[in-house]
Amino acid sequence: MRKFLIIAGLLVLFLLFAPIVGRKCNVPLVSNGKTIAVAKRPLSPVWSEKEYPVFSGGTKLFSLWGKLLEGTPLFIYPFPDEKRFLCVDDDDTCVLVFVVDCRATAPRPPSGKEWPSDDYLRDYMKRRSTNVVMDPKGIVRLPSYDEVEEAGKRVAGMTSKELRTGCFPTLDLGVYRYYLPRELLLKNLATNRISPWP
Structure with a gap:
């Protein structure tokens, strides 16, 4: 009986601490096989507001805000120029897609077709x-x-491994991580998107 209680206690401790100890802390942002920047996941409790900073070298380029059930970053695509980052963010009311443009010269608005085509969205x-x-x-x-x-x-x-490496987990229990499926990520990046929730 004593061995059973010890094993049960150790199992409970493992289940309590696995989401903290085994969590994914860094998300490498890779373009053409080269790590351009790293997004850091904070170790704060899941229910608190968080800042997800993105660093290139030792310089913080930007941060994304997040909170459980109110919005978290899902994916960041670094463009090959190493200065633009396309972000996909679950913002509670809409899955946002936007670019953080860190080019030194004042960027002009992108030419060509507007995206998304729906004015309201x-x-x-x-x-x-x-x-x-x-x-x-x-x-x-x-x-x-x-x-x-x-x-x-x-x-x-992307291969499945590349996608998991470059995505933020939507559920991270340390020993198990759940990521937004590729199909849903592609729906958010659809060139003909007209809905806040594709």
Whole structure:
């Protein structure tokens, strides 16, 4: 009986501490096989507000805000120029897709087709995305049609391991992690998207 209680106690301790000890703390942002930046996941309790900072070298480029059931980052795609980052963020009322543009020169608005094509959704995403990004070293804007298309093609071409490595887990229990399925991520990056919740 004593052995059973000891084993049960150790099992309970393992289950309590596994989500803390075994959690994914860093999300490498990789483009063309090269790590461009690293997004850090805070160790704060799951119910508290969090800041998910993105670093390149030792420089903080921007942070994304998150809180349990109210919004968390899902995926960040670093463009090959190493200065633009397409972010997919679950913002409670809409899955936001936006670009943090850290280029030194004042970027012009992207040319070509606007994305998304729906005026209401475009305006809503534009307003909400600035509420999610903190301390950017550049501007926060909606992506161009071409940028969304590029990120969608990259996600579609990733192996399962590459996708899991580059995504934020939506559930992280330490020993088990659940990630947004590729199909849902691609729906959020669809060039013909017209809904806040694809």
